[in-house]
Amino acid sequence: MITLTTFAWVPDFAAPLMRAFRVRWALEEAGLPYNVRTVTLGPEQKSPEHLARQPFGQAPAIEEDGLVLFESGAIALYIGEKSEKLLPRDRIARERATAWVFAALNSIETWALQLGIIDFFHAKEESTKERRPQVEKLVRERLGQLENALGDKDYLEGEFSVGDLMMADVLRILDHTGIFQDFPGLSAYKQRCAARPAFQRAMTAQLEGFRKAA
Ligand SMILES: N[C@@H](CCC(=O)N[C@@H](CS)C(=O)NCC(=O)O)C(=O)O
Known part of the structure:
Protein backbone atom coordinates (compact mmCIF):
# COMPACT_ATOMS: atom_id res chain seq x y z
CA MET A 1 0.00 0.00 0.00
CA ILE A 2 1.22 3.53 -0.75
CA THR A 3 2.30 5.70 2.16
CA LEU A 4 1.91 9.41 1.51
CA THR A 5 4.16 11.83 3.38
CA THR A 6 2.57 15.23 3.86
CA PHE A 7 3.02 18.08 6.28
CA ALA A 8 1.21 17.72 9.57
CA TRP A 9 -0.01 21.29 9.39
CA VAL A 10 0.35 24.28 7.04
CA PRO A 11 -1.00 27.85 7.35
CA ASP A 12 -4.69 28.29 6.48
CA PHE A 13 -4.13 29.90 3.06
CA ALA A 14 -2.03 26.89 2.00
CA ALA A 15 -4.25 24.16 3.44
CA PRO A 16 -6.40 23.50 0.34
CA LEU A 17 -3.48 24.12 -2.01
CA MET A 18 -0.74 21.98 -0.43
CA ARG A 19 0.54 19.66 -3.15
CA ALA A 20 -0.18 16.48 -1.20
CA PHE A 21 -3.73 17.16 -2.35
CA ARG A 22 -3.01 16.14 -5.94
CA VAL A 23 -1.58 12.86 -4.70
CA ARG A 24 -4.63 12.22 -2.51
CA TRP A 25 -6.89 13.08 -5.45
CA ALA A 26 -5.06 10.70 -7.79
CA LEU A 27 -5.26 7.93 -5.19
CA GLU A 28 -8.98 8.55 -4.77
CA GLU A 29 -9.59 8.52 -8.53
CA ALA A 30 -7.67 5.27 -8.78
CA GLY A 31 -9.60 3.83 -5.85
CA LEU A 32 -6.42 2.99 -3.95
CA PRO A 33 -6.29 3.05 -0.15
CA TYR A 34 -3.23 4.75 1.37
CA ASN A 35 -1.47 5.43 4.64
CA VAL A 36 -0.43 8.92 5.71
CA ARG A 37 2.81 9.90 7.43
CA THR A 38 3.18 13.47 8.62
CA VAL A 39 6.28 15.64 8.92
CA THR A 40 6.34 18.98 10.70
CA LEU A 41 7.47 22.20 9.03
CA GLY A 42 10.85 23.21 10.44
CA PRO A 43 13.72 20.98 11.60
CA GLU A 44 11.94 17.68 10.88
CA GLN A 45 11.53 18.76 7.27
CA LYS A 46 15.32 18.96 6.97
CA SER A 47 16.04 15.77 8.94
CA PRO A 48 18.08 13.03 7.21
CA GLU A 49 15.00 10.76 7.33
CA HIS A 50 12.87 13.23 5.42
CA LEU A 51 15.63 14.33 3.03
CA ALA A 52 15.99 10.67 2.05
CA ARG A 53 12.33 10.82 0.97
CA GLN A 54 12.35 14.28 -0.56
CA PRO A 55 15.82 15.72 -1.32
CA PHE A 56 14.61 19.32 -0.94
CA GLY A 57 12.86 18.83 2.39
CA GLN A 58 9.50 19.36 0.74
CA ALA A 59 6.28 17.37 0.51
CA PRO A 60 4.63 15.32 -0.89
CA ALA A 61 6.57 12.08 -1.19
CA ILE A 62 5.33 8.51 -1.36
CA GLU A 63 6.69 5.07 -0.62
CA GLU A 64 5.58 1.66 -1.86
CA ASP A 65 7.32 -1.70 -2.06
CA GLY A 66 10.82 -0.25 -1.64
CA LEU A 67 10.20 2.67 -4.02
CA VAL A 68 10.57 6.16 -2.54
CA LEU A 69 9.21 8.80 -4.91
CA PHE A 70 9.12 12.58 -4.79
CA GLU A 71 7.79 15.32 -7.15
CA SER A 72 4.02 15.44 -7.42
CA GLY A 73 4.15 15.01 -11.21
CA ALA A 74 6.19 11.81 -10.99
CA ILE A 75 3.92 10.55 -8.22
CA ALA A 76 0.75 11.31 -10.19
CA LEU A 77 2.12 9.40 -13.20
CA TYR A 78 3.13 6.50 -10.96
CA ILE A 79 -0.41 6.30 -9.58
CA GLY A 80 -1.67 6.72 -13.14
CA GLU A 81 0.13 3.51 -14.10
CA LYS A 82 -2.20 1.72 -11.72
CA SER A 83 -5.44 3.06 -13.17
CA GLU A 84 -6.73 3.32 -16.70
CA LYS A 85 -9.02 6.06 -15.46
CA LEU A 86 -5.94 8.27 -15.01
CA LEU A 87 -3.60 7.00 -17.73
CA PRO A 88 -5.43 5.42 -20.66
CA ARG A 89 -3.94 2.24 -22.12
CA ASP A 90 -4.31 3.58 -25.66
N1 LIG B 1 7.96 20.43 -7.29
C1 LIG B 1 7.52 19.88 -6.02
C2 LIG B 1 7.16 21.05 -5.13
C3 LIG B 1 6.84 20.59 -3.74
C4 LIG B 1 6.55 21.79 -2.85
O1 LIG B 1 6.92 22.94 -3.14
N2 LIG B 1 5.89 21.51 -1.73
C5 LIG B 1 5.62 22.56 -0.78
C6 LIG B 1 4.27 22.32 -0.14
S1 LIG B 1 2.97 22.49 -1.32
C7 LIG B 1 6.67 22.53 0.28
O2 LIG B 1 7.19 21.48 0.59
N3 LIG B 1 6.96 23.69 0.88
C8 LIG B 1 7.89 23.79 1.95
C9 LIG B 1 9.27 24.11 1.48
O3 LIG B 1 9.50 24.30 0.27
O4 LIG B 1 10.13 24.18 2.34
C10 LIG B 1 6.33 18.95 -6.23
O5 LIG B 1 5.54 19.21 -7.13
O6 LIG B 1 6.19 17.95 -5.50
Whole structure:
Protein backbone atom coordinates (compact mmCIF):
# COMPACT_ATOMS: atom_id res chain seq x y z
CA MET A 1 0.00 0.00 0.00
CA ILE A 2 1.22 3.53 -0.75
CA THR A 3 2.30 5.70 2.16
CA LEU A 4 1.91 9.41 1.51
CA THR A 5 4.16 11.83 3.38
CA THR A 6 2.57 15.23 3.86
CA PHE A 7 3.02 18.08 6.28
CA ALA A 8 1.21 17.72 9.57
CA TRP A 9 -0.01 21.29 9.39
CA VAL A 10 0.35 24.28 7.04
CA PRO A 11 -1.00 27.85 7.35
CA ASP A 12 -4.69 28.29 6.48
CA PHE A 13 -4.13 29.90 3.06
CA ALA A 14 -2.03 26.89 2.00
CA ALA A 15 -4.25 24.16 3.44
CA PRO A 16 -6.40 23.50 0.34
CA LEU A 17 -3.48 24.12 -2.01
CA MET A 18 -0.74 21.98 -0.43
CA ARG A 19 0.54 19.66 -3.15
CA ALA A 20 -0.18 16.48 -1.20
CA PHE A 21 -3.73 17.16 -2.35
CA ARG A 22 -3.01 16.14 -5.94
CA VAL A 23 -1.58 12.86 -4.70
CA ARG A 24 -4.63 12.22 -2.51
CA TRP A 25 -6.89 13.08 -5.45
CA ALA A 26 -5.06 10.70 -7.79
CA LEU A 27 -5.26 7.93 -5.19
CA GLU A 28 -8.98 8.55 -4.77
CA GLU A 29 -9.59 8.52 -8.53
CA ALA A 30 -7.67 5.27 -8.78
CA GLY A 31 -9.60 3.83 -5.85
CA LEU A 32 -6.42 2.99 -3.95
CA PRO A 33 -6.29 3.05 -0.15
CA TYR A 34 -3.23 4.75 1.37
CA ASN A 35 -1.47 5.43 4.64
CA VAL A 36 -0.43 8.92 5.71
CA ARG A 37 2.81 9.90 7.43
CA THR A 38 3.18 13.47 8.62
CA VAL A 39 6.28 15.64 8.92
CA THR A 40 6.34 18.98 10.70
CA LEU A 41 7.47 22.20 9.03
CA GLY A 42 10.85 23.21 10.44
CA PRO A 43 13.72 20.98 11.60
CA GLU A 44 11.94 17.68 10.88
CA GLN A 45 11.53 18.76 7.27
CA LYS A 46 15.32 18.96 6.97
CA SER A 47 16.04 15.77 8.94
CA PRO A 48 18.08 13.03 7.21
CA GLU A 49 15.00 10.76 7.33
CA HIS A 50 12.87 13.23 5.42
CA LEU A 51 15.63 14.33 3.03
CA ALA A 52 15.99 10.67 2.05
CA ARG A 53 12.33 10.82 0.97
CA GLN A 54 12.35 14.28 -0.56
CA PRO A 55 15.82 15.72 -1.32
CA PHE A 56 14.61 19.32 -0.94
CA GLY A 57 12.86 18.83 2.39
CA GLN A 58 9.50 19.36 0.74
CA ALA A 59 6.28 17.37 0.51
CA PRO A 60 4.63 15.32 -0.89
CA ALA A 61 6.57 12.08 -1.19
CA ILE A 62 5.33 8.51 -1.36
CA GLU A 63 6.69 5.07 -0.62
CA GLU A 64 5.58 1.66 -1.86
CA ASP A 65 7.32 -1.70 -2.06
CA GLY A 66 10.82 -0.25 -1.64
CA LEU A 67 10.20 2.67 -4.02
CA VAL A 68 10.57 6.16 -2.54
CA LEU A 69 9.21 8.80 -4.91
CA PHE A 70 9.12 12.58 -4.79
CA GLU A 71 7.79 15.32 -7.15
CA SER A 72 4.02 15.44 -7.42
CA GLY A 73 4.15 15.01 -11.21
CA ALA A 74 6.19 11.81 -10.99
CA ILE A 75 3.92 10.55 -8.22
CA ALA A 76 0.75 11.31 -10.19
CA LEU A 77 2.12 9.40 -13.20
CA TYR A 78 3.13 6.50 -10.96
CA ILE A 79 -0.41 6.30 -9.58
CA GLY A 80 -1.67 6.72 -13.14
CA GLU A 81 0.13 3.51 -14.10
CA LYS A 82 -2.20 1.72 -11.72
CA SER A 83 -5.44 3.06 -13.17
CA GLU A 84 -6.73 3.32 -16.70
CA LYS A 85 -9.02 6.06 -15.46
CA LEU A 86 -5.94 8.27 -15.01
CA LEU A 87 -3.60 7.00 -17.73
CA PRO A 88 -5.43 5.42 -20.66
CA ARG A 89 -3.94 2.24 -22.12
CA ASP A 90 -4.31 3.58 -25.66
CA ARG A 91 -0.82 4.72 -26.78
CA ILE A 92 -1.82 8.13 -28.11
CA ALA A 93 -4.24 8.99 -25.31
CA ARG A 94 -1.62 7.98 -22.76
CA GLU A 95 1.10 10.20 -24.23
CA ARG A 96 -1.33 13.10 -24.54
CA ALA A 97 -2.35 12.74 -20.89
CA THR A 98 1.33 12.71 -19.90
CA ALA A 99 1.97 15.84 -21.95
CA TRP A 100 -0.80 17.66 -20.06
CA VAL A 101 0.80 16.75 -16.74
CA PHE A 102 4.03 18.38 -17.91
CA ALA A 103 2.12 21.33 -19.37
CA ALA A 104 0.37 21.89 -16.04
CA LEU A 105 3.64 21.84 -14.12
CA ASN A 106 5.94 23.58 -16.60
CA SER A 107 3.76 25.91 -18.62
CA ILE A 108 1.07 26.91 -16.11
CA GLU A 109 2.24 26.28 -12.55
CA THR A 110 5.49 28.21 -13.01
CA TRP A 111 3.51 31.37 -13.82
CA ALA A 112 0.57 30.80 -11.49
CA LEU A 113 3.00 30.27 -8.65
CA GLN A 114 4.79 33.52 -9.36
CA LEU A 115 1.51 35.37 -8.96
CA GLY A 116 0.70 33.37 -5.84
CA ILE A 117 4.08 34.15 -4.28
CA ILE A 118 3.67 37.87 -5.00
CA ASP A 119 0.15 37.96 -3.54
CA PHE A 120 0.71 35.71 -0.53
CA PHE A 121 4.16 36.88 0.53
CA HIS A 122 5.06 40.21 -1.12
CA ALA A 123 1.76 42.05 -1.53
CA LYS A 124 2.89 45.18 0.29
CA GLU A 125 6.35 45.49 -1.22
CA GLU A 126 7.20 48.38 -3.53
CA SER A 127 8.49 46.08 -6.30
CA THR A 128 5.07 44.38 -6.49
CA LYS A 129 3.50 47.46 -8.10
CA GLU A 130 5.67 46.98 -11.16
CA ARG A 131 6.13 43.22 -11.17
CA ARG A 132 2.57 42.02 -10.55
CA PRO A 133 0.98 43.42 -13.74
CA GLN A 134 3.80 41.90 -15.80
CA VAL A 135 3.27 38.47 -14.28
CA GLU A 136 -0.52 38.74 -14.50
CA LYS A 137 -0.24 39.54 -18.22
CA LEU A 138 1.77 36.37 -18.78
CA VAL A 139 -0.64 34.32 -16.69
CA ARG A 140 -3.58 35.67 -18.70
CA GLU A 141 -1.87 34.79 -21.95
CA ARG A 142 -1.32 31.20 -20.81
CA LEU A 143 -4.89 30.90 -19.51
CA GLY A 144 -6.26 32.16 -22.82
CA GLN A 145 -4.18 29.57 -24.69
CA LEU A 146 -5.28 26.83 -22.32
CA GLU A 147 -8.93 27.82 -22.70
CA ASN A 148 -8.56 27.64 -26.49
CA ALA A 149 -6.98 24.20 -26.24
CA LEU A 150 -9.84 22.99 -24.04
CA GLY A 151 -12.42 24.36 -26.47
CA ASP A 152 -15.87 22.95 -25.81
CA LYS A 153 -14.63 19.63 -24.46
CA ASP A 154 -15.36 18.55 -20.89
CA TYR A 155 -11.71 17.62 -20.33
CA LEU A 156 -8.47 18.43 -22.13
CA GLU A 157 -8.57 15.29 -24.28
CA GLY A 158 -12.29 14.65 -23.99
CA GLU A 159 -12.11 12.00 -21.23
CA PHE A 160 -10.80 12.82 -17.75
CA SER A 161 -7.16 11.83 -17.18
CA VAL A 162 -4.23 12.53 -14.88
CA GLY A 163 -3.51 15.51 -17.16
CA ASP A 164 -6.78 17.12 -16.05
CA LEU A 165 -6.10 16.24 -12.46
CA MET A 166 -2.80 18.08 -12.53
CA MET A 167 -4.09 20.99 -14.59
CA ALA A 168 -7.17 21.58 -12.46
CA ASP A 169 -5.09 21.43 -9.30
CA VAL A 170 -2.52 23.88 -10.63
CA LEU A 171 -5.24 26.33 -11.70
CA ARG A 172 -6.48 26.45 -8.10
CA ILE A 173 -3.31 28.38 -7.18
CA LEU A 174 -5.04 31.36 -8.86
CA ASP A 175 -8.36 31.05 -7.02
CA HIS A 176 -7.64 34.02 -4.77
CA THR A 177 -7.29 36.36 -7.78
CA GLY A 178 -10.79 36.10 -9.27
CA ILE A 179 -9.08 35.85 -12.68
CA PHE A 180 -11.33 33.01 -13.85
CA GLN A 181 -14.24 35.44 -14.21
CA ASP A 182 -12.52 36.38 -17.46
CA PHE A 183 -12.10 32.75 -18.54
CA PRO A 184 -15.57 31.18 -18.38
CA GLY A 185 -14.48 28.01 -20.16
CA LEU A 186 -11.73 27.38 -17.61
CA SER A 187 -14.02 28.35 -14.77
CA ALA A 188 -16.53 25.68 -15.83
CA TYR A 189 -13.67 23.18 -16.31
CA LYS A 190 -12.39 23.83 -12.79
CA GLN A 191 -15.87 23.39 -11.35
CA ARG A 192 -16.34 20.16 -13.31
CA CYS A 193 -13.08 18.77 -11.93
CA ALA A 194 -13.80 19.93 -8.38
CA ALA A 195 -17.25 18.33 -8.46
CA ARG A 196 -15.74 14.88 -8.96
CA PRO A 197 -16.38 12.72 -5.90
CA ALA A 198 -12.69 11.76 -5.72
CA PHE A 199 -11.73 15.45 -5.54
CA GLN A 200 -14.21 16.00 -2.73
CA ARG A 201 -12.99 12.99 -0.73
CA ALA A 202 -9.37 14.05 -1.14
CA MET A 203 -10.08 17.63 -0.05
CA THR A 204 -12.02 16.49 3.00
CA ALA A 205 -9.16 14.20 4.02
CA GLN A 206 -6.51 16.87 3.53
CA LEU A 207 -8.35 19.59 5.45
CA GLU A 208 -9.35 17.17 8.20
CA GLY A 209 -5.72 16.13 8.64
CA PHE A 210 -4.56 19.73 9.04
CA ARG A 211 -7.48 20.55 11.35
CA LYS A 212 -6.61 17.69 13.69
CA ALA A 213 -2.99 18.82 13.86
CA ALA A 214 -3.82 22.50 14.47
N1 LIG B 1 7.96 20.43 -7.29
C1 LIG B 1 7.52 19.88 -6.02
C2 LIG B 1 7.16 21.05 -5.13
C3 LIG B 1 6.84 20.59 -3.74
C4 LIG B 1 6.55 21.79 -2.85
O1 LIG B 1 6.92 22.94 -3.14
N2 LIG B 1 5.89 21.51 -1.73
C5 LIG B 1 5.62 22.56 -0.78
C6 LIG B 1 4.27 22.32 -0.14
S1 LIG B 1 2.97 22.49 -1.32
C7 LIG B 1 6.67 22.53 0.28
O2 LIG B 1 7.19 21.48 0.59
N3 LIG B 1 6.96 23.69 0.88
C8 LIG B 1 7.89 23.79 1.95
C9 LIG B 1 9.27 24.11 1.48
O3 LIG B 1 9.50 24.30 0.27
O4 LIG B 1 10.13 24.18 2.34
C10 LIG B 1 6.33 18.95 -6.23
O5 LIG B 1 5.54 19.21 -7.13
O6 LIG B 1 6.19 17.95 -5.50
